[in-house]
Amino acid sequence: MFRITGTGMYLPKKLVSNEDFYKKFGRDPLEVVFQRIGHGARYYSAKDESSATLAINAGRQALENSGIKPEEIGLLIISTDTPSQLSPATAAEVQHTLGLKNAAAFDVNCACSGFVTAVDMAAKYLNDGEYKHALVIGTYAMSKHLDPDDKIATPLFGDGAGAFVLSYAPGQGATASTLKADGSFWDFMGIYGGGTRLPVDEEVLANRSHKVKIPKKFPATLNSEEWPPLIEKTMAKLGLKPADAQAYVFTQIRKPTIEEVMAKFGLPMEKTHTIMEKWGYTGSACVPMAFHDMAEQGKVKRGDRVVLCASGGGYSMACLTFIY
Numbered sequence: 001m002f003r004i005t006g007t008g009m010y011l012p013k014k015l016v017s018n019e020d021f022y023k024k025f026g027r028d029p030l031e032v033v034f035q036r037i038g039h040g041a042r043y044y045s046a047k048d049e050s051s052a053t054l055a056i057n058a059g060r061q062a063l064e065n066s067g068i069k070p071e072e073i074g075l076l077i078i079s080t081d082t083p084s085q086l087s088p089a090t091a092a093e094v095q096h097t098l099g100l101k102n103a104a105a106f107d108v109n110c111a112c113s114g115f116v117t118a119v120d121m122a123a124k125y126l127n128d129g130e131y132k133h134a135l136v137i138g139t140y141a142m143s144k145h146l147d148p149d150d151k152i153a154t155p156l157f158g159d160g161a162g163a164f165v166l167s168y169a170p171g172q173g174a175t176a177s178t179l180k181a182d183g184s185f186w187d188f189m190g191i192y193g194g195g196t197r198l199p200v201d202e203e204v205l206a207n208r209s210h211k212v213k214i215p216k217k218f219p220a221t222l223n224s225e226e227w228p229p230l231i232e233k234t235m236a237k238l239g240l241k242p243a244d245a246q247a248y249v250f251t252q253i254r255k256p257t258i259e260e261v262m263a264k265f266g267l268p269m270e271k272t273h274t275i276m277e278k279w280g281y282t283g284s285a286c287v288p289m290a291f292h293d294m295a296e297q298g299k300v301k302r303g304d305r306v307v308l309c310a311s312g313g314g315y316s317m318a319c320l321t322f323i324y
Contacts, residue, residue: 001123001126001127001168001169001170001171001172001173001174001175002122002123002126002127002166002167002168002169002172002175002322003166003167003169003172004164004165004166004322004324005066005067005068005133005165005166005167006062006063006064006065006066006067006068006164006165007061007062007065007162007163007164007165007288007291007292007295008057008058008059008060008061008062008063008064008065008162008163008292009058009061009160009161009162009163009285009288009289009292009293010054010055010057010058010061010160010161010162011043011159011160011279012043012044012045012046012049012054012159012160013043013046014043014044014045014046015041015042015043016041016042016043016044016158017040017041018030018031018034018039018040018041018155021151021154021155024151025151025155030151030155033155034155036254036256037156037253037254037255037256037276038254038255038256038274038276038277039155039156039276039277039280039281040276040277040278040280041158041277041278041279041280042157042158042159042279042280042281042282043158043159043160043279043280044143044158044159045141045143045144045159049141050084050090050141050144051080051082051083051084051090051139051140051141051161052084052090052093052094052097052139054139054140054141054159054160054161054285055078055080055090055094055137055139055161055163056093056094056097056098057161058137058139058160058161058162058163058285058288059094059098059135059137059161059163060098061163062135062137062163062164062165063098063135063165065165066165066167068133068165068167070098070099070100070101071099071100071101071102072102072132072133073100073102073103073133073134073135073165074102074103074104074130074131074132074133074134075103075104075105075122075125075126075130075131075133075134075135076091076094076095076098076100076103076104076105076106076134076135076136076137077091077105077106077107077108077118077121077122077134077135077136077137078090078091078094078105078106078107078108078118078137078138078139079107079108079109079110079114079115079117079118079136079137079138079139079284080107080108080109080114080138080139080140080284081109081110081111081112081114081140081191081283081284081312081313082139082140082141082142082144082145082283082284083107083109086194086195089105089106089107090107090139091105091106091107092105094137098135100135103135104131108121110181110312110314110316110318111283111284111312111313111314111316112251112253112283112284112286112310112311112312112313112316113179113251113310113311113312113314113316113317113318114138114284114310114312114316114318115136115138115162115284115285115287115288115310116177116287116308116309116310116318116319116320117179117310117316117318118136118138119136119164119166119308119320120177120179120318120320122134122136122166123166123175123177123320123322126166126167126168127168129168131168132167132168133165133166133167133168134165134166134167135163135164135165135166136163136164136166136288137161137162137163137164137288138161138162138163138283138284138285138286138287138288138289139160139161139284139285140157140158140159140160140161140282140283140284140285140286141159142157142158142159142212142283143157143158143159145191145210145211145212146211146212147208147211147212150211150212150213152214153189153212153213153214154212156253156280156281157212157280157281157282157283158279158280158281158282159282159285160279160282160285160286160289161285161288161289162282162285162286162287162288162289162290162291162292163288164288164291172322172323173305173322173323174238174323175320175321175322175323176234176235176237176238176320176321177234177318177319177320177321178230178233178234178237178317178318178319179316179317179318179319180226180230180316180317180318181314181315181316181317182314182315183314183315184315185218185313185314185315186314187215187216188214188215188216188217188218188313188315189212189213189214189215189216189218189313190212190213190313191210191211191212191213192209192213193207193208193209193210193211194209194210218315222311222315223251223253223254223257223261223311224257224260224261224264226311226317227250227257227261227309227311227317227319228242228261228264228265230309230317230319231261231265231307231309231319233319234307234319234320234321235307235321238321240305240321242265242267242307243265243266243267244305245271245304245305245306245307245321246271246300246301246304246305246306247271247272247273247294247299247300247304247305247306247307247324248262248267248271248272248306248307248309249272249273249287249290249291249294249306249307249308249309250272250287250290250309250310251286251287251309251310251311251312252274252275252276252279252281252282252286252287252289252290253276253281253286254276255274255276255277258272258274261309270299273290273291273293273294273297273299273300274290275289275290275293283312284312287308287310291306291308295324300324301324302324303323303324304323304324305321305322305323305324306321306322306323306324307319307320307321308320308321
C-alpha cells in the first residue's frame with residue numbers, strides 16, 4: 001500500500017505546432033491525422049537538455065510538492081526508452097543532481113508502459129518494508145532521435161517528464177496490477193541503430209537507423225482491444241469492476257482510443273484526462289504528466305480510486321489501480 005505524496009512535471013520550452021509541420025510536409029493528409037488522433041502541439045528539448053535534465057526538473061517539483069527531503073528517498077526508478085546515454089543509467093545523474101544520496105537508483109525500459117511498470121515495482125518495494133519513500137520519474141526526449149525528413153514518425157512525438165513521490169502508507173487502500181507483453185511486435189517501431197545489434201557505423205548513419213523508425217503499422221484497434229480486458233483483470237483482483245474507479249489515465253497516443261474504452265465501460269470522459277491536445281505524445285512521461293495535470297485541475301481527488309493503463313512499443317502493457 002502506498003500514497004502519492006507529491007507529483008511534478010516538466011516541459012521543455014521549444015513549442016512545435018501543427019502548423020509548423022503543415023509548412024514542412026503539407027496539410028494533406030497530415031491535418032486529417034492530427035484531427036483523428038487529437039494531437040495539437042508538442043515541445044522539443046533544447047540542445048543542452050537531455051532526458052536526465054527533464055527528469056531532474058520534474059523530480060524536483062514532485063519532491064517540493066511532497067514535502068519529503070531528498071535524503072529521505074530510498075529508491076529512484078527512471079522510466080525511459082530515450083536514456084541520456086547507453087551506460088550508465090540515466091538514474092545515476094538524476095540521483096546525484098537531486099541529492100538523493102540514500103537512494104538506490106536504476107532505469108526501466110519497457111517503452112511507454114514503463115512508468116506504470118516502475119510505479120508498480122516501487123510499490124512492491126515499499127510494501128516489502130525495504131523503503132519508506134520512492135521517487136519514480138518517466139522521462140522522454142524522443143525529439144533527439146527524430147528524422148526531420150520522416151513525415152510519418154516525426155510529427156507524432158514530443159518531449160517531457162512526469163514524476164511521483166510514493167510513500168509507504170499502511171491502511172491507504174488495496175492496490176492491484178497486471179503486466180503483459182507481446183514481443184511479436186518488437187520490430188514494428190523503435191530506434192534500431194546504436195545498440196549492440198546495429199552499432200553506430202557509417203552504414204547505420206547513412207540509413208538513419210539511429211533515428212525513430214516505424215517499419216510496420218500497428219493494428220489500429222490494438223490498444224482498444226487490449227486495454228479493457230487488462231483493466232477488468234486488474235480490478236477483478238480486488239473484487240471490483242471498472243465502474244468502481246473514479247479516475248482513469250491512459251497512454252496519450254490517440255484520443256479516440258481513450259474515448260472508445262471509456263464508452264465500452266459506460267463511463268463519462270469526465271473520469272479521464274487527455275493532454276495530447278497541448279503537449280502531444282510524450283511516451284513514457286505521458287501518464288504521470290496527464291495525472292499531474294488532472295490533479296492540478298481538481299479532476300482527481302484524495303480518496304479516489306485511480307486506474308493507470310499504459311502500453312508501448314514492444315508491445316508492452318501495464319495496468320495499476322490504487323487509492324489516491
